[in-house]
Amino acid sequence: MEKKKDIESYILGHIDPDDPVLRELDRETHLKVTGARMLSGHLQGQVLTMISKMIQPERILEIGTFTGYSAICLAKGLAAEGKLITIELDDELESLAQKYIKKAELQKNIIQLIGPALEIIPALNETFDLVFIDADKREYVDYYNLVFDKVKKGGYIIADNTLWGGKVLHPSVPGDKQTAGIVAFNELIKNDTRVEKVILPLRDGMTIIRKK
Numbered sequence: 001m002e003k004k005k006d007i008e009s010y011i012l013g014h015i016d017p018d019d020p021v022l023r024e025l026d027r028e029t030h031l032k033v034t035g036a037r038m039l040s041g042h043l044q045g046q047v048l049t050m051i052s053k054m055i056q057p058e059r060i061l062e063i064g065t066f067t068g069y070s071a072i073c074l075a076k077g078l079a080a081e082g083k084l085i086t087i088e089l090d091d092e093l094e095s096l097a098q099k100y101i102k103k104a105e106l107q108k109n110i111i112q113l114i115g116p117a118l119e120i121i122p123a124l125n126e127t128f129d130l131v132f133i134d135a136d137k138r139e140y141v142d143y144y145n146l147v148f149d150k151v152k153k154g155g156y157i158i159a160d161n162t163l164w165g166g167k168v169l170h171p172s173v174p175g176d177k178q179t180a181g182i183v184a185f186n187e188l189i190k191n192d193t194r195v196e197k198v199i200l201p202l203r204d205g206m207t208i209i210r211k212k
């Protein structure tokens, strides 16, 4: 365990430092918002930025904004004039996310939509190069099914928390719908021949899916 922490410190000491806006957002989220551990954070944020820069997407969809950390990280890789749409259920988080989207000078690129993702996604008249799924674990399968036809051929879907603290290994606790949701998602992706997939053991597990 100690070694894992040391390794993480070593990694953080040998990658780009987090940008000051993201550091401030991280700090303010931890001071003011319950569930601050949900925020992607420095290492995962840098990975998301790097992946986005590799893809240079014109359109990104994020499901689960929280306070905007991952939205900002992903938007850094957008093509010129690119847009990221991010969906969040909790309207109390909107102003904090907006504050930092503006500080990051991404207000022209990031569109925040408030409401339940399962209602908003079908109404989106867009196709996406990259989708980041990071909202209600019980709904991952539904997000995936709803979004699939809106992902371009060769486009990517990234799903966070797909190892769910290791609970995927012992998913038989009755009533644990979040674990059941992640397990069902992982099985669906494993068996979906329309996509290529890999799970990165980064933080809580991140599945990268490419539509063939």
Ligand SMILES: C[S@@+](CC[C@H](N)C(=O)[O-])C[C@H]1O[C@@H](n2cnc3c(N)ncnc32)[C@H](O)[C@@H]1O
Binding pocket: 038, 039, 040, 041, 063, 064, 065, 066, 067, 068, 069, 070, 071, 087, 088, 089, 090, 093, 115, 116, 117, 118, 134, 135, 136, 139
């Ligand atoms: C894990 S957090 C997102 C963290 C964020 N992507 C980041 O890395 O900083 C999940 C977010 O999804 C939101 N959420 C949960 N259910 C949702 C739903 N049905 N529709 C939209 N957002 C939802 C929660 O309110 C929460 O803010």
